[in-house]
Amino acid sequence: MTSEFPDRAAPALLALDAAIAATGLHVETRERPKLERVIARSLQPGATRIDDATFRAALCTVRRKPWGSRLMDLTRRAGQVWVTRADTEAAAVSVDDPEPDDARLLSALAPVLRQKLRAQGDTPRVAVENIRADLFDGTGRTLAPAELRTLAVAVADAFALPDADAFAAELEREDASRKDRDTQIEDTARARRREEVLRLREWEKSLVPFSDVPGLLRCSHREALRWIAENRLPVARRVPQADGQERWEFDPTELMALRQQLPQWRREGQETPSRTPLAPDLGNRRVGNAVIAQVAALDRYAAHFRTARALNRRITLVTGPTNSGKSHTALDALARAESGLALAPLRLLAHEFRESLTARGVPTSLATGEERIDVPGSRHLAATVEMCPLNNPVDVAIIDEAQMLTDPDRGAAWTAAIMGAPARHLFILGAPDCIPMVRRIAELCGDPVDEIRLERKSPLVAAERSVSLHELQKHDALIAFSRREVLDLRALLLAQGKRVAVVYGALSPEVRRAEAQRFNDGDADILIATDAIGMGLNLTIRRVVFAALRKYDGNQTRDLNPQEVKQIGGRAGRYGKHEQGVVAVLEGVGSPSFIHAMLAAPPQPIEDMRPQVQPDADIVQAVAAEIGSDSLFGVLVRIRRAVLRRDDPNYRLANMEQAFAIATALEGVADLTLAQRWVYAMCPVDDRDNGIQRLVHWAADHAAGNAVPPPGTGRLPPPERAERTELERAEKRHKRLVAWRWLALRFPEAYVNREEAEATTARLNDWIEDVLRQQSIRARAPRISPFSPDNRASPPGRGKRGAPSKDKRPHRKRR
Known part of the structure; x- marks a missing residue:
């Protein structure tokens, strides 16, 4: 037999056998090694016996983990799915009977649960909603009716409500109504998506090949090719062929509407040198897209920013590695300007820009996705890139971290900011990697560029x-x-x-x-x-x-x-x-x-080298009007199918998967305008904690004319006792608050109590910081150090082959 205390192994064994004989308590064979170790630690030197109380305490210590598991089993059978292992372990600690029955264990659990539920919110209803939100965030689980009743009765007991059954019945009615609404939303969404897909298919069936165009327009083959090359005839769809060519298809209704313009086109053609007819492969020449693409104009994206194009802009590209002073160079120029704009990739950096300008004596306002600070009389603004104002000209603007142009999630925001920033002098800051892309964008805008390359200030x-x-x-x-x-x-x-x-x-x-x-x-x-x-x-x-x-x-x-x-x-x-x-x-x-x-x-x-682009609210509205639909799903489907050719020489469509997923889910929510749906589709949510489903619930309340209350903090234990799971729960609640506050700035009539949300956010931030500040936190280290000799090649979160940890899934970037 091995032991941590080999010199005490025999005394501990003797003490154990004597204690079992004296107390008559039954000890399982599998429990003996642990008991011996516990007893060995409590034995005085030379002693071979322990008193009954010490033995009972040792036996309780060994059995607490199994008691916790037993309680988990009992609560699951009772439908108390909201009980956690931390709850059952806390209850097990209070049990001092080494042979408790189930009733004794449940009796120990009851005060733990009452305290937990009472701490979940200021009112019973808030406590129930916070418990449900935690379950939904953690596992995506919603409570069955029986489970909801069990929770409601437990919360009523914790809050000493006089009529627990009435409280539970009210929650059950509301839950049934909510589930009926969710079912209706899903059914309506499915039907509307089917309708939009059928509409698209019918349109595609109506298209005709290029060979039919001369007959429809009563023109020659050569004329049709020339007008296509001149962007006069819209190519509705290009279908790739196995030989690398494209089959062009045209909307006959659109072609027939253009007949009256043919005489004018012919006269203009006679006044210009004749052109060589273009074959359907067209090489690298630009040709007209479908009418949808012409409306969206994403293949002429730079022209979309009319204020910027009306200015005589000059671009200064400042590049260098980290710690080279890029921001300092541009901020000095911005501070000297009468009006200016500083665009940052993160809210944190927008705040730093504002603080830097304020420290230079320049009053500066702030605009980020979830907050505004308006300084009366200020003519300078610090903002996140997505919040770039496009219609108010300024003297100087800064756009930081331009290497983000290639980021698959947010690159389109940098394209829009660089092309659309209405500044006479635009400073673009970034790592040297961004130089070719910025030059390309400047070329598309027709803006001159001068470059400043900086070196690190320290090696x-x-x-x-x-x-x-x-x-x-x-x-x-x-x-x-x-x-x-x-x-x-x-x-x-x-x-x-x-x-x-x-x-x-x-x-x-x-x-x-x-x-x-x-x-x-x-x-x-x-x-x-x-x-x-x-x-x-x-x-x-x-x-x-x-x-x-x-x-x-x-x-x-x-x-x-x-x-x-x-x-x-x-x-x-x-x-x-x-x-x-x-x-x-x-x-x-x-x-x-x-x-x-x-x-x-x-x-x-x-x-x-093609910058990423995506539609904005104006483009979405224009496409919707053209196709005669108020379905955001239908608009985005058409944009993905028709707006930009895959081989467009200048631009590429950005990844819009999350916006598309939100639009798809929102199809069943009635009474939202297309503009409102687009705002929801742009909301920064994290679908790893069911963010899209929660967004649909909020949107449904908004559409029904109901106020959407801000999320709460839930239960926040003392920071020094917070476990890792509780820290993660608080972080998720903060993400919910970010999304809620983002929407509150855009729909203040529905997302009320912004002050409450901001106070809740501050409380969460303070609590999280207090948890991280604790140097004696009870976070458990891994059983095997990731850097021990047995596991040298496996840093935390990875197996020996470098597989990603389970918590690494894509999510929406913070803005």
């Missing part, structure tokens, strides 16, 4: 060897690529007595800034972060240490590319704080030579 070097966890020092930043990995590493370092700050994407800008401040002020020795630190946050990092050299990008797990290593690693060695920046890799994760190679690599060529 950046790659470490010669890897770094172990024990070697991490003050001012080091450890980089992982998921929330789970960050928190696993945090637990390991806290166990070593380190003071730690963390930054990852699920945290709000306010919490990220607070954590960064703790690190900068020396209240935390080490920062653990995801690539969320790659943009923004002024950090006094001396050394960046990568805890992983591969990341899951939403589609696949791949090696980090040079731009990512430079962007993140470039945060090391802040000018004026450290003489140089060092970039290293954690021991067991990969080779330092990889870091050397990435830092030395030239900018990666951009695979597709």
